[in-house]
Amino acid sequence: MYNHVVVPVSFDEDRDAAGAMEIAGAVMAEGGRISLLHVIEQIPAYATSYLPAHYMDDRHEAIQAELDKLAKDLPNATGVVVDGHSGRTILDWSSDNGADCIVIASHRPGMQDLLLGSTAHYVVRHAKCAVHVVR
Numbered sequence: 001m002y003n004h005v006v007v008p009v010s011f012d013e014d015r016d017a018a019g020a021m022e023i024a025g026a027v028m029a030e031g032g033r034i035s036l037l038h039v040i041e042q043i044p045a046y047a048t049s050y051l052p053a054h055y056m057d058d059r060h061e062a063i064q065a066e067l068d069k070l071a072k073d074l075p076n077a078t079g080v081v082v083d084g085h086s087g088r089t090i091l092d093w094s095s096d097n098g099a100d101c102i103v104i105a106s107h108r109p110g111m112q113d114l115l116l117g118s119t120a121h122y123v124v125r126h127a128k129c130a131v132h133v134v135r
Helices: 019-025 057-072 085-098 109-117 121-125
Strands: 002-006 029-038 077-083 100-107 131-135
Touching: 002 019, 002 085, 019 029, 019 109, 019 131, 029 057, 029 085, 057 077, 077 085, 085 100, 085 121, 100 121, 121 131
Parallel strands: 002 029, 002 100, 029 077, 100 131
Antiparallel strands: none
16 A cells, blocks of 8 residues: 555546546555646747736646545545646656655557657656556
8 A cells, every 4th residue: 555646637538537546545555645636738938928917827726626626535635736747747746745656547549659658658667656557
């Protein structure tokens, strides 16, 4: 059983976030905690001038509210919103915050994944802790 389980949440219909959260609850040790982590990818600088002034703040607040709703259904769970590249940021945040397991949902791989890879693939290959992939 794991003391700190991280569940990256992308709000993507192709990924089974509910299944990942269920598994996180099952593998969490008694008294452990779950972090529901959402990574906001950076918007290119040239595009930010076209956005409303408080767009990023509003986006953070909306995503945090959604994560808080999801966290209500899990014991000792919290939602966290961070900025960065999804794969690297999931690994860095997990390492910095003492995670001993990452439960990540993944879509079925297709041709585009042979060329570009996926976040789940990156996390599995580079994580320094246990990783459970949900399909």
